[in-house]
Amino acid sequence: MTGQLSGFTTRVKEATSERCLFQERRGREERLGIPVIQGHWERVIFNIVNFSKTKSLYRDGMAPMVKSTSRPKWQRLPPKNVYYYRCPDHRKNYVMSFAFCFDREEDIYQFAYCYPYTYTRFQHYLDSLQKRNMDYFFREQLGQSVQQRHLDLLTITSPDNLREGAEQKVVFITGRVHPGETPSSFVCQGIIDFLLSQHPIACALREHLVFKIAPMLNPDGVYLGNYRCSLMGFDLNRHWLDPSPWAHPTLHGVKQLIIQMYNDPKTSLEFYIDIHAHSTMMNGFMYGNIFEDEERFQRQAVFPKLLCQNAEDFSYSSTSFNRDAVKAGTGRRFLGGLLDHTSYCYTLEVSFYSYIIRGSTAAVPYTEEAYMKLGRNVARTFLDYYRLNPMVEKVTIPTPRLRKETPPYKRPLLRGPASSLPNSKGGKKSSVSHKDPSNSF
Ligand SMILES: [Zn+2]
Numbered sequence: 001m002t003g004q005l006s007g008f009t010t011r012v013k014e015a016t017s018e019r020c021l022f023q024e025r026r027g028r029e030e031r032l033g034i035p036v037i038q039g040h041w042e043r044v045i046f047n048i049v050n051f052s053k054t055k056s057l058y059r060d061g062m063a064p065m066v067k068s069t070s071r072p073k074w075q076r077l078p079p080k081n082v083y084y085y086r087c088p089d090h091r092k093n094y095v096m097s098f099a100f101c102f103d104r105e106e107d108i109y110q111f112a113y114c115y116p117y118t119y120t121r122f123q124h125y126l127d128s129l130q131k132r133n134m135d136y137f138f139r140e141q142l143g144q145s146v147q148q149r150h151l152d153l154l155t156i157t158s159p160d161n162l163r164e165g166a167e168q169k170v171v172f173i174t175g176r177v178h179p180g181e182t183p184s185s186f187v188c189q190g191i192i193d194f195l196l197s198q199h200p201i202a203c204a205l206r207e208h209l210v211f212k213i214a215p216m217l218n219p220d221g222v223y224l225g226n227y228r229c230s231l232m233g234f235d236l237n238r239h240w241l242d243p244s245p246w247a248h249p250t251l252h253g254v255k256q257l258i259i260q261m262y263n264d265p266k267t268s269l270e271f272y273i274d275i276h277a278h279s280t281m282m283n284g285f286m287y288g289n290i291f292e293d294e295e296r297f298q299r300q301a302v303f304p305k306l307l308c309q310n311a312e313d314f315s316y317s318s319t320s321f322n323r324d325a326v327k328a329g330t331g332r333r334f335l336g337g338l339l340d341h342t343s344y345c346y347t348l349e350v351s352f353y354s355y356i357i358r359g360s361t362a363a364v365p366y367t368e369e370a371y372m373k374l375g376r377n378v379a380r381t382f383l384d385y386y387r388l389n390p391m392v393e394k395v396t397i398p399t400p401r402l403r404k405e406t407p408p409y410k411r412p413l414l415r416g417p418a419s420s421l422p423n424s425k426g427g428k429k430s431s432v433s434h435k436d437p438s439n440s441f
Helices: 119-131 183-195 202-209 221-226 251-263 296-301 302-310 331-338 368-385 418-419
Strands: 007-011 045-049 063-070 071-074 082-086 093-099 108-112 137-142 149-156 167-173 212-214 267-278 284-289 321-323 344-351 354-356 364-366
Touching: 063 183, 093 331, 119 137, 119 149, 119 183, 119 221, 137 251, 149 183, 149 251, 167 183, 167 251, 183 202, 183 212, 183 267, 183 368, 202 368, 251 267, 251 296, 251 331, 267 331, 284 302, 284 331, 302 344, 302 368, 331 344, 344 368
Parallel strands: 167 212, 167 267, 267 344, 284 321
Antiparallel strands: 007 108, 045 093, 063 071, 063 108, 082 093, 137 149, 149 212, 284 344, 354 364
């Protein structure tokens, strides 16, 4: 636990001085025991301690999310009363403090770091897809986690591509190896929903390519509410070099499949994309590998450049190529070294908080829908990459309207202990303008 707030549930009437708020374990996201500084039931200051990173999106206007029984839609708290600062009482690690007004005694409130996307939700989603009986969608269990949860593998392609002896061009996509990175699942669902749609581009992509998608590589970590690790405390994205079948079974299963496909002369593994979320950067962007071969290096830049043209929230300037020693055990680095010059391996990152559209300076907070839209744009970019446009008569992407978020939660005043919190100097400072909450309660 590096101090990230995954999520917790609390009931107002249980909050008393020097006690932990009532915790509800529902087996979905992590619940944290938060000591309450001030016992008054209406106004509470939360201190989440032991953050290790100096840089944080909390300094760029990000705020925790909240929902309650009577207001079940997740909303970001107003950033005005969120503080991120270094604290000598916690081994000089950082503390994120926020103030919140509980306004309905009978409501149960939940707080989260970002929009939750649970293992249960994921399983229901896949069940609903299976019920549609599409002949171009296949779901199988590639393996099991340590606690015997499913490692699902989806195949999306025209049935013609699965005939005996058919040659396959494969795009392999994985997500949620880091379980706290919930935006990864929304992006992944955006890709899946688009590829399964009747959109002409989706039809052309299914004709031409085989999509293999393992959307949740760390189901135990997701279920338990871990931020980065598996059940046994491993960062699975550092174990690609030698995954153990008993300690890292999901990683082992996916790696075996990728190597098997790589060794199959009928299969051309063209892309591997691992989807993550980033806790300090804005926008979507990619990490790629560095190759000695200049031409290969240049070709690797093509996909992110095309994606940048299709997605307003994707930044090519934030995209970088590296071979840091610390990243040696990642899927992108390992597979980039294993696969030949015809394959491209990327990490796709998306901000936990917001994106800045080119030509503007205003940060637009991501919504669940905006994450899914990035996924649709990733899928659409394969059409440009393979120059499949002639297969599509009319290229139109439906663009659902983004609903504006208007947090109706009361804005509490910081008093007492909070007055000693740092102000702009060294503390959270937002250059982003946000609406103040309305007083709809
Ligand atoms: Zn990650």
